[in-house]
Amino acid sequence: MELEKYTIPLTSRDLIYRYHKKSKVRQWTIGIFIFLGLVLFLPWTQNIKAKGDITTLYQEQRPQQINSPIPGKIVRWWVKEGDFVQKGDTILQISEIKEDYLDPNLVGRTRQQVEAKQGAIEFYERKARMSTLQIEVLQEAQKLKIEQLKNKLGQLKSKLTAEKAELVAIENELTLLTDQYERQKKMYAEGLVSQTQLQQRNASYQNALSKRIVAENKIAQTEQEILNNQIEQNGVEQEYLEKINKAEGDRLASMGSAVAGQGEKAKLENMATNYAIRNGMYIILAPQDGQIVQANKSGIGEILKDSESIAVIVPTKVNYAVEMFVKPVDLPLISNGQRVRFMFDGFPAIIFSGWPNNSYGTFGGKVVAVEQSIGTNGQFRVLVAEDPEDRPWPEELRIGSGAQGIALLKNVPIWYELWRNINGFPPDYYSSEPSTKTVKL
Known part of the structure; x- marks a missing residue:
C-alpha cells in the first residue's frame, strides 16, 4: 500500500513528448520549401527609387516675387500676409520720392x-x-x-x-x-x-x-x-x-x-x-490669383528701391508635378512617358515596390522631361506630371513638399531579382513603349 501511495503517474510525460504521436515537421518543411520555390517564380517589377519635391511645369504657376517697379515710399497696405487675392487686386500703394517726378501736373x-x-x-x-x-x-x-x-x-x-x-x-x-x-x-x-x-x-x-x-x-x-x-x-x-x-x-x-x-x-x-x-505704377496690383506670403516690408513710410521685392504670391491654381533627382547610373533607365508611383509626404501609404498594383496610398505619374545636364547635387533632374489614367493627385499638395518616387521598370521573376541584387547588377535596361496619348498636365 505504501508503494502505491508514492508511485508517480506518467500521463504528463506522455502528454509533453507524445511519443505515441507521429511527427509532421518534415511535411511542413517540405511544404514551406515548395511554397518558397513557387514564390521565386512570381513576377516582380523592377524599379528605381528616387526622392523629389512638388513643383509645377509652368513657370507662371510657381511662387513669384512681387517687386516694386519704381522707387517709392509706402503709403498704404491693402492686404496682409495670408490673404488670398485675385488678379488685379491692389496690394500696395506707394508715392514718388524722386525730385524729377514730384510735380503733380x-x-x-x-x-x-x-x-x-x-x-x-x-x-x-x-x-x-x-x-x-x-x-x-x-x-x-x-x-x-x-x-x-x-x-x-x-x-x-x-x-x-x-x-x-x-x-x-x-x-x-x-x-x-x-x-x-x-x-x-x-x-x-x-x-x-x-x-x-x-x-x-x-x-x-x-x-x-x-x-x-x-x-x-x-x-x-x-x-x-x-x-x-x-x-x-x-x-x-x-x-x-x-x-x-x-x-x-x-x-x-x-x-x-x-x-x-x-x-x-x-x-x-x-x-x-x-x-x-x-x-499708374504707384498702385501695385496682384499679377495673378494667389495667396500673399513673406511680406518683406512693413509699416508706412518705408522706402522701396527699384525692383525691390515686396512680397511673394503663391498661385491658387496649380498643375502639380514632381521633380525627381536620379543618379547618373540610373539615368539610361528613365525615358519620356515612363510610369512612376509616388508617396507624398503627409499621405499614408503601404508600399510593395515589386507589386505596385497591390500597393495602397500611392499615386501615378508619367515622365514628361529628362534634363540633359547634371545638377549641382551630382544627379539628373526628371520632371513627372500627373498620370491622367490614374487616380487624381490630392488637392492638399503644396509646392515644395516632399515626394518619394518609384520608377517602374521591367517585370522579372523574383529569383532573377534576387540573383541580380546578390551580384550587384543594375536593373535591366529597356525602352518603354511610346505612348500615343497626350500627357495631360
Missing part, C-alpha cells in the same frame, strides 16, 4: 510742351511751303525775263540783218557813184564837162561815203546791243539762280528745323507717355 505740362513744339513744327512747315512758292515764282520770273531778252535778241538780229542789207545797198550805190565821179574827173580834165557838174558828182560820192559810214556804225551798234543782250541774259540767269538758291536754302533750313522739331516732339511725347505710365 507733370504729364499735363509735358503735353503742353508737345503742343508748343507742334506749333513750332507747323510754323517751319509753313515757312518751307512759302519758300517753295517763292522758288516757283522766281523760276517763273526768270523764265519770263529770259524769254523777254530772247525776244529782244531776235529783234536785234533782225535789225542787224536789215542794216547789213542796207549797207550792201549803200556800198553798191557808192561803187556806182565812184565810177561816175572818176569818169567826170577825166571828162573835166579833157574839158568835156563843166566844173559844176564835177562838183555835183563829188557831192553825191561824198554823201554815199557818209551813208556807208553811218550804216557801218549802225551795224556795230546793233552788234554791241546783241552782245549786251547776251551778257544781260547771263546776268539774269545768275541773279535768279542766286535768289533761287537762297530761297532753297531757306526751305531746307525750315524743313530741317521741322524735322528736328518732330524728333523733339516725339521725345516729349515719349516722356509724357512714360510719365503717364509711371503714374
Whole structure:
C-alpha cells in the first residue's frame, strides 16, 4: 500500500513528448520549401527609387516675387500676409520720392510742351511751303525775263540783218557813184564837162561815203546791243539762280528745323507717355490669383528701391508635378512617358515596390522631361506630371513638399531579382513603349 501511495503517474510525460504521436515537421518543411520555390517564380517589377519635391511645369504657376517697379515710399497696405487675392487686386500703394517726378501736373505740362513744339513744327512747315512758292515764282520770273531778252535778241538780229542789207545797198550805190565821179574827173580834165557838174558828182560820192559810214556804225551798234543782250541774259540767269538758291536754302533750313522739331516732339511725347505710365505704377496690383506670403516690408513710410521685392504670391491654381533627382547610373533607365508611383509626404501609404498594383496610398505619374545636364547635387533632374489614367493627385499638395518616387521598370521573376541584387547588377535596361496619348498636365 505504501508503494502505491508514492508511485508517480506518467500521463504528463506522455502528454509533453507524445511519443505515441507521429511527427509532421518534415511535411511542413517540405511544404514551406515548395511554397518558397513557387514564390521565386512570381513576377516582380523592377524599379528605381528616387526622392523629389512638388513643383509645377509652368513657370507662371510657381511662387513669384512681387517687386516694386519704381522707387517709392509706402503709403498704404491693402492686404496682409495670408490673404488670398485675385488678379488685379491692389496690394500696395506707394508715392514718388524722386525730385524729377514730384510735380503733380507733370504729364499735363509735358503735353503742353508737345503742343508748343507742334506749333513750332507747323510754323517751319509753313515757312518751307512759302519758300517753295517763292522758288516757283522766281523760276517763273526768270523764265519770263529770259524769254523777254530772247525776244529782244531776235529783234536785234533782225535789225542787224536789215542794216547789213542796207549797207550792201549803200556800198553798191557808192561803187556806182565812184565810177561816175572818176569818169567826170577825166571828162573835166579833157574839158568835156563843166566844173559844176564835177562838183555835183563829188557831192553825191561824198554823201554815199557818209551813208556807208553811218550804216557801218549802225551795224556795230546793233552788234554791241546783241552782245549786251547776251551778257544781260547771263546776268539774269545768275541773279535768279542766286535768289533761287537762297530761297532753297531757306526751305531746307525750315524743313530741317521741322524735322528736328518732330524728333523733339516725339521725345516729349515719349516722356509724357512714360510719365503717364509711371503714374499708374504707384498702385501695385496682384499679377495673378494667389495667396500673399513673406511680406518683406512693413509699416508706412518705408522706402522701396527699384525692383525691390515686396512680397511673394503663391498661385491658387496649380498643375502639380514632381521633380525627381536620379543618379547618373540610373539615368539610361528613365525615358519620356515612363510610369512612376509616388508617396507624398503627409499621405499614408503601404508600399510593395515589386507589386505596385497591390500597393495602397500611392499615386501615378508619367515622365514628361529628362534634363540633359547634371545638377549641382551630382544627379539628373526628371520632371513627372500627373498620370491622367490614374487616380487624381490630392488637392492638399503644396509646392515644395516632399515626394518619394518609384520608377517602374521591367517585370522579372523574383529569383532573377534576387540573383541580380546578390551580384550587384543594375536593373535591366529597356525602352518603354511610346505612348500615343497626350500627357495631360
